[in-house]
Amino acid sequence: MKLRLTSAIFAGRSAAKLSRTCGYDGSSLPGMLARVFYPPALKELAAQVRRDIIVVSGTNGKTTTANMIAGVLLEAGFKVISNREGANMISGITTSFIMSSVISGKIDCDYAVIEADEASIPDVLNNLSPRVVVLTNFFRDQLDRYWEMEKVIGVIRDSLRGQNQATLVLNADDPLVAQFQDTTGLHSHFFGLAGNENTSKVNTQTREAKFCPFCGSALVYDYFHYGQLGAYSCPDCGFKRPSPQVEAIPLGMADGLSSFRLTCQGETVPRGIMEIQTQGLHNLYNALAAFTASKLVGIDVQTILSSLKKYRPAIGRAEKFKYGNKQAYLNLVKNPAGFNQGLRTLCEARGTKDVFIALNDNFADSRDVSWIWDVDFEMLGADHKHLKHFLCSGLRGEDMALRLKYAGVPAEKIAVNKDMRRAIKAALGGKAGATYIFATYTALRPVHKIVKSLVEKRDANDQGMSSVS
Amino acid sequence: MIRACHLYPDLLNLYGDRGNVMAFQKRCQWRNIPIQIINKSLGDTMDFSNYDFVFLGGGSDREQKLIAADLMKRRDQFEKAVENGLVVLAICGGYQLLGRYYATGDGRHIPGLAILDLYTRAGSARLVGNAVIEMKQAGAPVKVVGFENHSGHTFLGGVKPLGKVLYGKGNNGRDGLEGARYKNVFCSYLHGPLLPKNAGFTDTLIRLSLRRRGIDQDLKPLDDIFEERARTALLGRLGLKAN
């Protein structure tokens, strides 16, 4: 048996070497091959994790949340295996374990933090039997690739039943996530954001959950944070937002850090001020999920907070660049809820802005671009005085431009340029004080590369000039 | 004043179909044609005789069921208004709902409103992808672009198709037809959403809605460069000629 595991690892690693030589990133082929050679490979590798396995899933924020948790565990001095986005299906996850093992089939790690695609959850749970499962939120995403959201939720729920070793870490503010405590019967810890002056009484955004998941009555809200996230209750069966174990109260923003006071079970946490670098509500939720999961596996509060404060967003997660004197922000956009959050952050920031959007329609982006009509670009149209130029690019740049026109952005402010480099250069070089860059999944890496090279070129030019003067 | 009714906007909101109402509304406003958007949902009173244009989109299975039950109570006045020239655009789930029934995989027949003579059968393969149809607008053939995503296969009885399939699958992947047309009722599987990129079709609906108000007027031409670029860009990618 041991022999088969080692041969599976060998096959996987050779494949990884080979696919890298051939120019692929080698993230799923090795795992796929290893699983063909020896189906229990992942299960046997995972069983060697000394402490706990943490699985993170949900629609938005799984990459950031998993990275934050891994960061905390590393800061606490543990050895951690993690996978990265794009490798979040079963073969990619297997690859991550193979690459962390030695050829004898041994792995040396305390924790595994695994981001799992929603559709892969049944396989992942079967193989990993995690101690903690974090669910971030559920929004519609890439409907032509997956099933409808309710079916996704049903599959995750069914596969969680029987995972009695698992504790759930759930978003209290999302009724679609919070229902999992009752539907699975598993022990659950909730995190949430308290109502505050920024919460609204009405919801203008597309929201996914209108009905009680238990009795089908229309949910009633005290307030909304965004989408269906907020303080909900069912008038008929009593299902309501659970009171969270970990709750954040916003304190404000200073020096690029957003800070929050944390309460645990209603009690203020001593020195419990959580500071995070990124803007926007969605990253707060990611940090809260990471805090709750880390605390659950026994990491002390100050270690968690110090690690979260240092957390830098990954590529395209409100990633910051400096172009000359100008701030630029790069955001990955995958679905209406995430895009709305990005736009709201843009609208709330002071000063003038240029905007660049790359819309692709490859398989991983959603081949149907209709979803951009569910994004509330109207907030840009209503406030376009501060918005100087909109540059649209990508395979469906024309569709993006059309959407902006119908959102009320004056046509003369909108341009389509399919030459991505030129379009980004124009957006960075515009007169506005800041540039907001949005890219769909398959456009993210090329856009990131171009932005980085333009930023570096600009830096080199600046230095060249100063040495002359 | 055009009175446009958006049916169940809170429930039927898959695939950006609200963009159809936005396009209809904006193209009226840009021409200074007064328009009122009336949102109606479960349990609201509806008066179809009073509307000029009705938009019905698609939703998930659960929502679709709630709506079918709610609309069934108003079926007769809806049908009467259709016979009297009410302009209707029904997409995907809404399209299926106007037909006689939906036959599920296990042989059950879920009744529809039976306002149009057509029926839908659950198919084994989901029909998904970019789609182009050719339809007649003011007597001339025009290519209309969109994206289809449906597992129901629809078959037409005594109604005309909206157009013929140039690219994609259409109603059922077999007969080369897409959508349905009966009096002023237009049905289609095309998302995209359908109206923004196909401005000529939107204007046809506006013209018919005005006529229902008793106004027979030529529409002021608009600058449609963005609309045409989006439409022809997709045609180009699919290897089809632009006109």
Ligand SMILES: [Zn+2]
């Ligand atoms: Zn209930």
